Every structure is written in C-alpha cells, then in structure tokens.
Amino acid sequence: MAIRTFGPNAVDWEQRVDLDRLRDARLARLRATLEASSLGALLTFDFSNIRYLTATHIGTWAMDKLIRFAVLPRGGDPVLWDFGSAAKHHQLFNPWLDGTERARAGISTLRGAFHPGAGIAEEVARKVATVLREHGLAGEPIGVDLVEMPILAALRAEGLDVVDGQQVFLEARRIKTEDEISLLTQACSMVDAAYDELYGFLRPGVRENECVGLVSKVLYDLGSEYVEGVNAISGERCSPHPHVYSDRVVRPGDPAFFDILHSHLGYRTCYYRCFAVGSASPAMRDAYTRCREYMDLAIARVRPGATTADIVELWPTAQEFGFPDEEAAFALQYGHGVGLSIWEKPIFSRLVSLDHPETLEEGMVFALETYWPGGDGWSAARIEEEVVVTADGCEVITKFPAEDLLVAGQRYWTVDGSLPTVRESQSHLNTSAGRGER
Numbered sequence: 001m002a003i004r005t006f007g008p009n010a011v012d013w014e015q016r017v018d019l020d021r022l023r024d025a026r027l028a029r030l031r032a033t034l035e036a037s038s039l040g041a042l043l044t045f046d047f048s049n050i051r052y053l054t055a056t057h058i059g060t061w062a063m064d065k066l067i068r069f070a071v072l073p074r075g076g077d078p079v080l081w082d083f084g085s086a087a088k089h090h091q092l093f094n095p096w097l098d099g100t101e102r103a104r105a106g107i108s109t110l111r112g113a114f115h116p117g118a119g120i121a122e123e124v125a126r127k128v129a130t131v132l133r134e135h136g137l138a139g140e141p142i143g144v145d146l147v148e149m150p151i152l153a154a155l156r157a158e159g160l161d162v163v164d165g166q167q168v169f170l171e172a173r174r175i176k177t178e179d180e181i182s183l184l185t186q187a188c189s190m191v192d193a194a195y196d197e198l199y200g201f202l203r204p205g206v207r208e209n210e211c212v213g214l215v216s217k218v219l220y221d222l223g224s225e226y227v228e229g230v231n232a233i234s235g236e237r238c239s240p241h242p243h244v245y246s247d248r249v250v251r252p253g254d255p256a257f258f259d260i261l262h263s264h265l266g267y268r269t270c271y272y273r274c275f276a277v278g279s280a281s282p283a284m285r286d287a288y289t290r291c292r293e294y295m296d297l298a299i300a301r302v303r304p305g306a307t308t309a310d311i312v313e314l315w316p317t318a319q320e321f322g323f324p325d326e327e328a329a330f331a332l333q334y335g336h337g338v339g340l341s342i343w344e345k346p347i348f349s350r351l352v353s354l355d356h357p358e359t360l361e362e363g364m365v366f367a368l369e370t371y372w373p374g375g376d377g378w379s380a381a382r383i384e385e386e387v388v389v390t391a392d393g394c395e396v397i398t399k400f401p402a403e404d405l406l407v408a409g410q411r412y413w414t415v416d417g418s419l420p421t422v423r424e425s426q427s428h429l430n431t432s433a434g435r436g437e438r
Helices: 021-037 047-054 085-093 120-134 150-156 166-173 178-201 210-220 282-299 308-312
Strands: 041-044 068-074 079-082 104-105 141-144 161-164 226-234 255-264 270-279 334-337 344-348 364-371 378-389 395-397 406-407
Touching: 021 047, 021 068, 021 166, 041 047, 041 120, 041 166, 047 068, 047 166, 068 120, 079 085, 079 120, 079 270, 085 104, 104 166, 120 150, 141 150, 141 166, 150 161, 150 166, 166 344, 178 255, 178 270, 178 364, 178 378, 178 406, 210 226, 210 255, 226 378, 255 378, 270 282, 282 308, 282 364, 282 378, 308 334, 308 344
Parallel strands: 041 141, 079 104, 141 161, 270 406
Antiparallel strands: 041 068, 068 079, 226 255, 255 270, 270 378, 334 344, 334 364, 364 378, 378 395
C-alpha cells in the first residue's frame, strides 16, 4: 500500500485522491456490512455516518444538533432528509443523490426545541417508515446510531423494530480505503506544519490560549475544514492531565503538551506533541523517555494479526502511575481508530482490550497515545502517533519530531556558556524534591 500526500488542488497531470471513488467505495462497504447483518435498514442522525453514507456536508455547526437524517434500506439507495435549503443545494450539486429522488427536505425536533405538539417527531418517523415500506422492509429491524427519545417513540409507534445500528456503521468504517488513507495522511501533514509554527512561537510569557489561536490560524490557512480543538497543557497543569486548555502563562522550565484535532475533507487528526520550554528538569526528561519507550514498544508490535490486547499488555497498569483503576486512568495509555470521527474502531485500553481484544488488519488507521507523570509530582509527558497498518507492519503518518524531548523557546547564555537544557528550575532547588529528599 503506497501512502502519499498531495497538494490540495485537483490537477490533470497527476493521479491524486479520487473523490468519486471515495464516495463509491464508502457506500459499497456500508452496503456490504448491512447485508452481512441481521438488519433490514440503517437510520442515521450522526453527522459522520451521514457523510460516510451520502457524501454530504452542511457545516460543522450542525454536528451536535441531530437535525439531519438518512436511511439506507437493504438492497436500496440512501435517502437523505436535510436542513431546509441544503436539500435544494444537494439536488443541484450532488448528482450521486439523483436530484429530488433521494435528497429531500426534512427536519428533526431541534433537540426538543420544537413544540412537542407540532408533530415533528411523528413526521420524521412517517418519512422513514414510508421508505422502508416501499422496499418491503417495514417488518425488519432498523438499526439506528443516535436518536432522541421522541423520535424513538414515534418510530416504534409506526410499528418499526428499532435496534442498535452504530456497530454496523463502525464496522464498515473500520478499514480505510486508499483515498481515506490519503486524506488522513494529508490531515496529519497540516498538523506537522502547525507544530513547526508552534515550536517557534512557544516561549515564556505566551498563554495556552494564544497557542490555540496560532495553531487554529495555521490550519485554517492551509485549508482545514474544521479545527475541533487544540488541547494545550503546560506547567503544573500537566499532572493530572485536565484535557482542556486555559489562559495560563507559560513559564521557564515548563513542560507543555498539545493535542491537535482538525478535519481535512472530513478526515480527522488526533496528534499530541510534548515540549520543554527553555529547559527540561531531570524529572521531565525521564518522564519523556519512559513515555516514548511505551510508544515505541507499541508501534513495534503493530501488524496484521496482532490484537489490541497484544498492544495494551505492553503498557503500565493504572496503579503504576498513580490511579486506582483503569477507568480512572482512561485515555492516558490509549489507542483509537481515526477517520471521519476521532474515536472509531479499534479501541486500545487496558479497561477493555485484554478481555475483549480486536484483531488488527491492513488498512486500519489509528492513534496510539502514551503518558507518564514526572517524579517531581507536577510535570508529565504526553506523546501520540497515528499509524496505518500495512501488509507487514505499520507506517507512522505523524511526522513532526518526537523521538526525543524538544526544548522550545529562547536559548539562554551565561558567562560560562549556554544555559544547560537539562536543569532544575531555580525556584525548586531549596525544597525536599529539589534536595533529593524522600
């Protein structure tokens, strides 16, 4: 499998991402997964599943509103009901939906904002049931991914047998096509560039939120569709990991790690990097070394036929780094599929993977994340790599350097030469930890 990145433009002199092939391959994979299931149809309100099924997009503002829905009947074509004038736009510009035949106007309950007596939920159920009856599937189970309670009640009132359909969608999306892998790799290349800018910007006196703004601008300038978040963590906020950025001012000697999540043509990234600002303490250097070791051990074991259990058994237990159980430490030693959403199959965690292992296959794309707290009680290291499973191993597609801890910020000079890059912060020397006392 050749893993390549391209420029964002279409050209006549080079074969790049084939978007028609992407649309066809995704729908074919979902149809095959539906055929292999016990379901008669799939109903989706989830933004990512709608895009995978119909290749439509109306903006990230709609991601959490459950206002759009689509049906895939067994043996039939997808039917989409969309937000107001968006349906007309699809009729004009999405020929794969056959105009008004399968791109229709429709609206859900706006997460309950419509008056319950307006009959919106009942109308959604009627629309869905009509398509199923047209295909002779009204008596078959219909799998739904996400659903509001009024919609669920209305579907059942129509006589439909509503069951969980999310597993069918996620199973279809588990293995990526050639074009999906290219788009995921391209998304990572944009984050490579963002980290290069961030490395040059990061110094004492900047705030975490400023780093978020810088990264967001770089990504949007490069054509990102959506910057979902930049998780910026520095100083004593690193341990325990809070999973949210703040307005904290970065200080000399701080650890700082970042997670950059954005979307390129729908395909996402989850991509941590970790720095020391000005210099690193011995505790921080040691934490990074151990964090990197857990990462390298995991990557070395990735290949078709290995399992998620084979990976997570290499990682420390929650108790080894200060947590009472795996639920309390969840997502610190972690792995997850990446595609149109950032948490897809397979999942790697000691919480579930040892007892419920999943087999790795060629074409999977997932992120592996490791974490280790510093021995000083406040610093910590965090690293993440995204990999594509190949025929005989894997290829890392997150390219910004992370083999060793990078020191960002101004290089300082003393009368005796350069200030060491590994040093205890002066303010911590005359403490129990600084004196090496136990």
